Structure formats: structure tokens, C-alpha cells
Amino acid sequence: MSQQFDPCITEDGSYTFFSEEFGQTFHSRYGARAESIFKYAIPTLLADRASRGHLRLLDICYGLGYNSAAALSAIWRSNPNCTVEIIALELDRTVPISAIEHHLLAEWEEPISQLLTRLVQAETIDTPKCQAQLIFGDARQTIDLVLDQSFQADAIFLDPFSPLSCPQLWTVEFIDRVARCCAADGIIATYSCAAAARTAMIQAGLLIADSLPVGRKAPGTIASFDPVQFPPLSQQELEHLQTRAAIPYRDPTLSDSMASIVNRRELEQDHCGWETTSQWKKRWRAVS
Numbered sequence: 185m186s187q188q189f190d191p192c193i194t195e196d197g198s199y200t201f202f203s204e205e206f207g208q209t210f211h212s213r214y215g216a217r218a219e220s221i222f223k224y225a226i227p228t229l230l231a232d233r234a235s236r237g238h239l240r241l242l243d244i245c246y247g248l249g250y251n252s253a254a255a256l257s258a259i260w261r262s263n264p265n266c267t268v269e270i271i272a273l274e275l276d277r278t279v280p281i282s283a284i285e286h287h288l289l290a291e292w293e294e295p296i297s298q299l300l301t302r303l304v305q306a307e308t309i310d311t312p313k314c315q316a317q318l319i320f321g322d323a324r325q326t327i328d329l330v331l332d333q334s335f336q337a338d339a340i341f342l343d344p345f346s347p348l349s350c351p352q353l354w355t356v357e358f359i360d361r362v363a364r365c366c367a368a369d370g371i372i373a374t375y376s377c378a379a380a381a382r383t384a385m386i387q388a389g390l391l392i393a394d395s396l397p398v399g400r401k402a403p404g405t406i407a408s409f410d411p412v413q414f415p416p417l418s419q420q421e422l423e424h425l426q427t428r429a430a431i432p433y434r435d436p437t438l439s440d441s442m443a444s445i446v447n448r449r450e451l452e453q454d455h456c457g458w459e460t461t462s463q464w465k466k467r468w469r470a471v472s
């Protein structure tokens with residue numbers, strides 16, 4: 185998997201890549217930079233929490249590095265003295281390397297672009313204000329290295345390709361491990377509102393809520409163990425979690441192929457006896 189990536193422009197003028205392997209762009213077409221700010225940095229309350237003086241971030245699916253960049257920008261604009269620890273997980277090292285070769289990190293103010301460039305080159309940085317590790321490999325396995333360090337993140341960015349393209353990173357087993365890396369009042373953010381992903385989060389003991397929709401109708405999801413943080417889901421969204429779409433992906437050994445994970449879920453869906461998601465949609469269209 186050593187593929188070169190060519191930048192493609194998004195609607196906010198920032199650049200993303202297209203993955204031939206997953207058949208998707210790395211960011212939404214409304215804006216790569218906007219997504220990292222509005223789906224990740226803002227919903228995880230980093231600007232407010234920077235007053236704590238020290239923050240720990242877990243960036244799952246580091247990609248081009250935009251989510252870490254947006255986080256550092258939000259934190260240091262709010263409190264330039266806040267120290268930050270980052271652990272980032274990524275499968276394909278050619279992605280962040282291509283981002284640097286195309287100068288895509290230059291969109292972020294210094295010292296962020298310099299720090300993240302060094303992180304990609306050395307896989308670790310240790311400066312007075314930022315300690316970071318970039319761990320390459322399948323996140324289903326490398327997440328154990330995060331757990332081994334007893335890393336408890338204040339913010340977790342969960343940014344795989346969509347559940348249909350990359351179900352491996354939306355399973356009950358993987359999300360459970362992600363949740364175990366989350367501090368008691370930490371916040372997990374993702375762009376997805378897929379019912380299967382939300383079920384996996386609930387099964388991990390997390391409370392979930394919508395993050396604001398940006399550039400499209402559907403919201404993202406934020407999750408935390410802390411009950412005071414979020415407004416409840418609407419009745420319509422709660423009922424979505426009782427449809428066939430809410431049957432989660434499972435990967436008991438965290439090593440199955442995409443096809444086995446999808447087949448296992450389809451079998452479970454065939455036997456669940458739950459309402460189909462189109463029936464649910466129809467009912468709610470009739471209400472509105």
C-alpha cells in the first residue's frame with residue numbers, strides 16, 4: 185500500500201485526498217479544514233478546556249493530520265501555555281507524508297505545521313508544549329498500545345472512512361477499546377451519525393448526542409461517560425436505534441476481514457425482527 189495521493193480541493197478552499205482503496209475522499213466535500221474544526225475541535229470543547237493547562241488527545245485515523253492541527257490551533261488560541269499530549273493512530277504512512285509533500289499543513293499557523301511535520305518524520309516529538317506519538321499500523325491492534333500506557337484522553341477524534349467502507353473501525357469490540365481510552369469527562373467526536381456506530385458507543389457505556397450538522401443535514405456524534413455534558417437525542421433518533429440499521433458491526437478477534445464483518449452483521453439483521461430503517465423513515469415523514 186504505497187500510494188501517492190493528489191490533493192483535491194473542497195468547498196472551503198482547503199485540500200483533501202481521495203482513497204482508491206476505500207472509494208472515498210478523506211473529508212467531506214463542504215470543507216476539509218471546516219470538518220476538522222466543526223466536527224472535532226469545537227464539539228470536544230478544547231478551547232474551554234485549554235484553561236486546565238494540560239490536555240490529552242487521541243487522534244484515531246490521523247490521515248493528513250488536520251484534526252490534530254485544528255485541535256492544537258483551538259487550544260493554543262485559547263491558552264498559549266496549555267501543554268498537549270497526542271497519540272495518533274494511522275494505517276498508511278504515505279497519507280501524512282503526501283500531505284507534507286504537498287504542503288497541506290502550511291494552512292495551519294506556526295508552530296503547528298512545523299510540529300506536525302516533525303511528528304510525521306520522526307513518529308514522535310517531545311517539546312515543552314507538545315509531546316506526541318504517531319503510531320502506524322491497524323488501529324484495531326495499535327489501540328492496545330494506547331491502553332497499555334493507561335492513556336486517558338480528554339478528547340478522542342474518531343475519523344475512519346464510513347461504516348460501509350471501513351466497518352472494521354466501527355465495531356462493538358473496537359469502540360469498546362476506544363471508550364476505555366476516554367477520561368471520565370473526556371469527549372469522543374465523530375462525523376458519523378450511523379445507527380450501528382451509535383449502538384456500539386452505547387454498548388461501551390457511553391452517552392451520546394448530536395454534534396451540529398455542518399454542510400449537510402445529518403449531525404455528527406459526540407459521546408462521553410459524563411452525564412452532564414449533552415442534550416438528549418430526539419424521539420426520532422432514539423427510534424432509529426431500534427431499527428435494523430442499529431445492529432452493530434462485530435469483530436470478536438479484531439482481525440476479521442471487511443467481508444466477514446459485513447456478513448456477520450447481515451445475518452444478525454436477518455434474525456433481529458426489528459423495523460427496517462425505511463419503515464422508520466416513512467413513519468417520521470408521515471409525522472412531519
Ligand SMILES: C[S@@+](CC[C@H](N)C(=O)[O-])C[C@H]1O[C@@H](n2cnc3c(N)ncnc32)[C@H](O)[C@@H]1O
Pocket residue numbers: 209210211220244245246247248249250251252273274275276279321322323324343344345350352353
Ligand atoms: C477519513 S480519513 C481520516 C482523515 C484525517 N482524520 C484527517 O484529518 O486528515 C481515514 C483514515 O483512516 C486510515 N485508516 C484506514 N483503515 C485504518 C485502520 N485499520 N487503522 C488505522 N487507520 C486506518 C486511512 O489511511 C485514512 O488516513
